Amino acid sequence: MNTGGLPHLFTRLAALERRIRDAVAARRGTDHNPDDPFRGLYLSDEAIDALLATRREPFVPFQESPAAGRLGRLADTAGLTGLDVELLLVALAPDVDSRFEQFYGYLNDDVTRRRATAGLALRLCGLPEASAAGRARLDPSSPLPAAGLLVVEDRERPFLSRSLRVPDRVVNHLLGDDRPDAALTGVARVVDEVPAADVGPLVRAFQAGIRLVHLRERPGGGARETAAAALRRAGFAVLGVDADRLRAEPDRGGAVLREAVLRGAGLVLGPVEDEPPLTDLTHPAVPLVVFGPGVWDPRWSTEPPLPHEAGPLPVAERARVWRTRLDGRLAPGVDPAAATAHFVLGPGQIARAARAASVSALVDGGVVTTEHLRAGARSQNAAGLQRLARRVEPAVGWDDLVLPDQVVGLLRELASRARHRDRVIDEWRMRPGGGRGRGVTGLFAGDSGTGKTMSAEVIAASLGLDLYTVNLATVVDKYVGETEKNLERIFTEAAGVNGVLLFDEADAIFGKRSEVRDAHDRYANIESAYLLQRVETFDGIAVLATNLRANLDEAFTRRLDVVVDFPLPDPVLRRRLWDRCLGASAPRGEVDLDFLAASFELAGGHIRSAAVTAAYLAAESGRPVGMAEVVGAVAREYRKLGRLVGEREFGRYLGLAAEGVGR
Template sequence: MTTAQRVPAGLDAPDTAVPDLWERLGHIERRVRLATALRRESDPEPDDPFRGQYLTPAAAERVLDSRDAFRPVPDLGPDAPPERGRLAELADRFGLVAPDLDLLLVAMAPDIDARFEQLYGYLNDDLTRRRATIGLALELCGLPAAGPGRFRFSPSAPLVSSGLVEILDAERPLLSRILRVPDRITAHLLGDDEVDARVHGLVRVAEPREEPDTGPVTLRIAAAAGTGGGLVHLLDRGGDPARLATGALLAAGLRPLVVDTAALAAAPEPAGAVRMLATEARLSGGGLVLGPLETLAPEQPKGAALLGALCAAVGGGSPLVLYGKKHWDPLWAGESPVTVVVPPPDPADAVRRWRGALADAGAAAGPDAGAGMADGLLADATRAYRLDSGQIRRAADVASRLAALEGRPVAPEDLRTAVRAQNGAGLARLARRIEPTVGWDDLVLPPATRRQLSDLALRARHRDQVLGRWRMRPGGGRGRGIVALFAGESGTGKTMSAEVVAADLGMELYVVDLSSVVDKYVGETEKNLERIFTEASEVNAVLLFDEADAVFGKRSQVKDAQDRHANVESAYLLQRIESFDGIAVLTTNLRANLDEAFTRRLDVVADFPVPDAEQRLALWERCLGTEIPRAPDLDLATCAERFELTGGSIRACAVTAAYQAAESGSALDTQQLVAAVLAEYRKLGRLVLESEFGPWMERTRRR
């Protein structure tokens, strides 16, 4: 029975794949039969079991009398039948001609039918070499070894450059080198569409959505991917480029292959990984989606080389959609892409994405976990966040599981907790991470200051709509960040207010440690700050620069090199704070020390005055709480009236008095509280006046 008549048992493949392949393999088998018969006619010892291990004089004479590389090859039968089905698709996608397909099938035959191994071993005159060599493949395809057919195995030829055929034994002469076809190519021709096992963990197939995206940006991306070389660059301006890229490829009828950029950058053999990705994209009739580009660091030689190699490997055979926040540099690749700007998503679209993600997550976590939240409540809970589709999907999964643990629908707090879990650890290495535990009720501030804090939270929630979609901050390289200044004496509640704003937005607070930022070496401070700003732009958090006048100070007249470098540092901060895309809060005790140029770049300026007597009484009540026992004679009103302290000092006094009450084993009385105030005065270096402390002064001294 010939190969053309036999189909392997258990092969479950579409009818359009196997019969066409079997017809072409039958043609290869007939050529192998004829080549074997011709070899046996001139072989003096065809059945020698030790052939290939030694060379007799008769065999040497036969080798010398055999056909040389310049003579025409024997006629091994009619030409191959025309390619159809997957063979025709393969030829079209990889630019193959009929001789290329014949050579490919000759090399692939042992992977489909084991009989070819023995036959090739006999034709190679070496039973240990059971695959086709380049010389044997050329002979079976009717191509002279010294003719142009040998150049079909050059590194730039379609068979080799696209990874369809691998050439082994590079140390041997060209005609003796072994040909091997990767398993993925064989599986594809047999009807298997699974992604190559060698790129597992490097690429995934994006699943089609029930509601395809037909927005104008998606259609523009699809049109750009279908023109020229198919190289498209999505310039991210706060949108979701990964989702739009996959939607565009699906709209164009292509299979989206989403590349894990971090895994590609860390691949031990990037050149091989790039070639396999390009082959997989062409083989499956799909397109590659890769980003964000910043992960590859294309501004570095290694990253630029990797990106350029990927663009060259794809080479117009498949669409390649790249996305990132940086503008395209022509030095990154030999071809320039079509750039499409990705704007922030519409609020209604964001709600639909969250709703779909919660529905999918709820199906796995529990029947009621992802339901029960109205669209308005969902929009309010997620409006301040900037997440892509993958982060929304993961956050929805975490929120649904949190709700399922308690057997209830997802609540806004579950969403906030889940979003915070998506923040990477990069910023935590550069700043101190604080998870807010306070709210608006914990603040004791004048009404004007509270309004300014509310305005900051309002801006953070609606910045994508106002600054992005409505373009109220166009041009000049300006970002869509929100920057606020909290000015006031130490202890007036600046840091706590930043924590309250972060809690209201459902975000974490990252406090920058300026001692680890400022460096004595020229230029290192700017590098440290750049790393902080870059990481902060990628997380949903509030960035706090405590004692900001240490780095945001005034520029001065240049008198020496130190002044010049200090001015360079301030100039860098001026332009970087303006292009920042996150939420930043600067605090200072001395507002006059800040450069006036920063004021224009601030969105909110909140002044924190020293609290008055009424506010101090409220602070005493809050700081002492309800758990500590109080003596009947505890006079908080008099303490608030007499002692002008800030909120931070009042908290310190309350803690000191609580320790004294715990040591005495009695309820907290006024004497203990005044003793704590006296200790705080001395710590702050303030004058202790008898007129201020009154009768408690002598009692404290006696104690």
């Protein structure tokens, strides 16, 4: 608690007490019945006569002097005149010294009115009660009431008999108490020093007197942190305000503004997408920064804001923030910036991710590894996308893929693009203009079961990201325009999530445009055109998977970074798939892998399904997985695919196939 400036405050109150003594003496000089024990409870005939016989004169005026300490700083911040300061002291006195309650009750000639009234306050300041200039200092738009430093109560009474009250938070502040107002809980909080990118232009704007700024936040931009850093460097404290909570409880806006004035703080309000709750937050001394992902609507305020954009931190700055927050707890050789280069995180998110990584590392010896860093970064994902897509935590890696080398190379290229896009797109500016996004998009085309979904999961795992599979049932809508709205919600949510977005069966929504013959064709073409534009402006990582590449619109090809065709496996790959799918944990008997690979032309997904079925058959019979179980499982898979179980494929094992199907 900082009590600096209290001697000056008490000195000013002592001077006020001396003027009150003079006022009391003057009051006694005209008192015709000083010994009346019921004074203030009624008006006698003599008292009325005395009022009619005398004029209402001001008391001895105060000697204006500059305020010091907290009172002086508050006067400078709120733009208070000497008269404002004296009115504040008159109203404040009963909250600091209880004797003033009796003084004011006596001077009000009403023992129940123990606070200064507007008329008494003006007279104690040496002003007539009819002084227009003095009365104006208590108007709602004047500095004291506008900043919430003084409350004029009893609005139903005549102006001069309205009581003046100083809120407890103002009293406590002047007495040296820095605890924030309890009314701010959940709505506003004091923001500590935070790292941010270059904030020089904003600092100069605040120093030049600009008091309204709109920050448009790009993914990973950290608009809140950018605004806070700029305000601090411009000499202001910072209060962060939750726009949604304030919109729900607008009556707390006055307390927020008062706290900002007391602390000499700027306000950082957001995130906002619709009209921000600006009521009670504007003041000439309080910079206000409104941030959000959208643009400013001129209808929101008569005062135009300074527009600014909060972009992502440079790579070097991100590395500095990570290392500062982890403070020597990193495992040897771990570079946090490189390990999380493909994550889109603002400075505040990095700080929280570093704390999450440190907590996770405590159960593993306390040393933060790459896995801990990526888990901490994933913990910053918002939950909104999970309502629109299914979240999958990857459990496979590159070694689990059984694909041709050329296909694996293209998959690694897609992962590499995601890993290095900061350098190529932001630093080297290889995609300038046109409103293009920073996204990485790939097309996986091939028959069912050839490994498209698993490959997307492997890419997500290699990047330390989650996989989000879009449920087409939540996207496609029979009503015109609804499908686009659903997709927009998905793309918007995905932009703020560090994950890989998978559109399975993508041809259902990314189909070809056709010749317009009726209204249905027109709207279908509008839908496809919208998707073409939206994919190009997407900032995340997206994979489109399809069994029918020919059904996709050719215009998508230019907008795709990598196109991967997944072929059906040849006998060599099929043998590896059978060996991999049968696994090392399940008990395995004699299994002719060469026969299985050469005879059965199955995709990897079907081989995996057959291997699982064989394991169930073996578990039921209590035997290791052998040819009888595997061939019986393949026969079942053939039936699901609508194929005939014949001697040409099954050869000498045809009897086992018939036996397996009959079980």
